[in-house]
Amino acid sequence: MSEGQQRPNTVEYFLQDIEHHGRNERTAAAYERVLTDYEQFLAERFDKTPPAASYRDCMAWVHELRSTHSDSTIATYASYLNRFYSYLERVGHTDENPMTVVLEEMNESIESNPTRRDVTLPEMRSFVGEIHHPLHEAIVLTLLKTGIRAGELCNLDLIDVNLEHEARTWQPRAHISGRSDSLFIATEHTYGQESGGERRNASNKRKRETVIPIDSELKDVLVRWLAVRPDVASNSATPAASEPLFVGTASSWGERLTPNIVHHVVEQYARAYGWYRTGGGAAENVTPHYFRHFFTTHLRDRTGDRGIVQYLRGDVASDVIDTYTHNWGDRVRETYLEHIYTLRR
Template identity: 55%
Template sequence: MSSRITTEEPEDPIGYFLEDLTYHGKSERTRTSYERVLRRFEDFIENKSPGEATHRDCMAFIHSIRGQLADSTVATYAAYLHRFYAYMTQVGVFEGNPMTLVMEEMDETVDKDPTRRDIPIAEMRTFLAGISHPLHRALICTLLKTGVRVGELCNLDLRDLSIDDPELAAAYDLGTRPALANRPDSLYVTPDATVGEVLNGEERTASNKRKRETVIPIDDELAHELKAWLAIRPDTPSPAQPVFVGTSEGWGQRLDPEAVRHIVTRYTKAVGWYRPGGGASENVTPHYFRHFFTTHLRDRTGDRGIVKYLRGDVADDIIDTYTHNWGDQVRETYERNIYRLVSKSVV
């Protein structure tokens, strides 16, 4: 049975809901997404408060965004609005959920496995060639060549990065993780990073979704891009020594996922790979690079197990097999098959 917290509608029901999302531990990105949708709905119903909206108001709102947004995005907007009303009804702020009937009659659904844009390696190489900023090249190349999630990228510290280079060794204390011992030119992805928790002396703004640690090889191209970035990387006040830090706003501060998405969108918009309101089947985002990595490496190796290991997909038999035979199976297979994004010698 739901508990009735209040019998009066707060002055700002949307603000009330967003505050509760914070208490429930939802990420800033999630809260921002909800706020964008709910404020748009609030503007649509104009002089009514959300608590006064009817199912016809909700239907009209959903109809108004059809044609402007991809079907899957329309379904996501509806799901956010439905969740808002369900929660506010459950805690006793609203008397009912006007989105229930709308959800039952909608044709659009959230596509959990969309068919994504097909970008050949040669086209991705051209895309990367158009990026000159060392930070932007390094982070995009890291996403493309390792398949890490954007949060995992943001959580990388210098201790997680091993590059066999005497100049870097003289300047930075790299690769001090025990898991990187005798594994030069590789990076370590921890399962221990969680939003709001302190790791390596710094509170984290993103979570890693892996259940097990993963060591991912770095080829010569990625090592070159990372070295070019580290050569100009600003000093950082963080005791954790993050790999990727800001060079404009938030100078020297660890990049968060939203900053990385902003950087990626800047370039994908410029080449027509991103449209505001476009769905996952159309837009190239940081997560698309994980899809690109998975698709092309799997096609080249024919080894789904190694790709699953590198992605951090949970399967103890896979993790254990490749962890214990990392050098022979993981590194050799990776180096033999990883696509080239800078040199034209290998397609």
């Protein structure tokens, strides 16, 4: 059974099942939202469908939730997933419910806010210094200097980048046409849905559009990448300007990167550096999501301005939306360029 056929036989059939058991429309909508997000997480992170997920995959999902949700919300979502897997087990789509052990461990030993590895700026500079492949360097530097998610990086198109350099041969989108050296993070890309003329392999999870400055260090890395970037493998009539910024240079030559590839790139360097261990959790392993944590912690400490960091991360905060959206040039860009850390020597 293909991945495209899998969802109707699992998530949608399960939703029909709970509806038949008298669950109201609001409850069904909550189940659908959580299970769709979980399904997307598995596809992006592990290239798996729910019936193929293991206990460790479910644990990874729970760890991911801790960065954005409260303990009570995580417990609710875990109960949804537990009921879903109980259904799959009952109808023969899986041999066992992987959430059984997860729920037991959540009650016994899982920390609600795990302490992450404490990486200093000099240590991160040393780590970055070991990366010489133009694509890999561009991936890691972009994640570390913008705080965007792996999926958001994969969704970047050429038109989302405005570089004041001869390497830019395209017209950037209107949102950043007057903002030199800037990166635009959209909100419309959704996993499995068409956007910009192609079906996306990741979602942009932020709630509002964000314009992130590009400093001279990141600019140099992006220019270096653009100089060797392969021609895009395309079977559509998508305009050249809408081509992906980051494409594969190995087996997926010329194809848009996937979150799975990004995680693999980061993992191979982190493992070689002693920052990643099979079976290690969020408190130990350095991953693309860790880079988001590093960006948040270090930039917040340097600026002392939590609002600007919230804006750059794309977090929901009604008191900062208008302030930073309309004052991008005077406040966000100046503050960012003054305080963003350097990572290459």
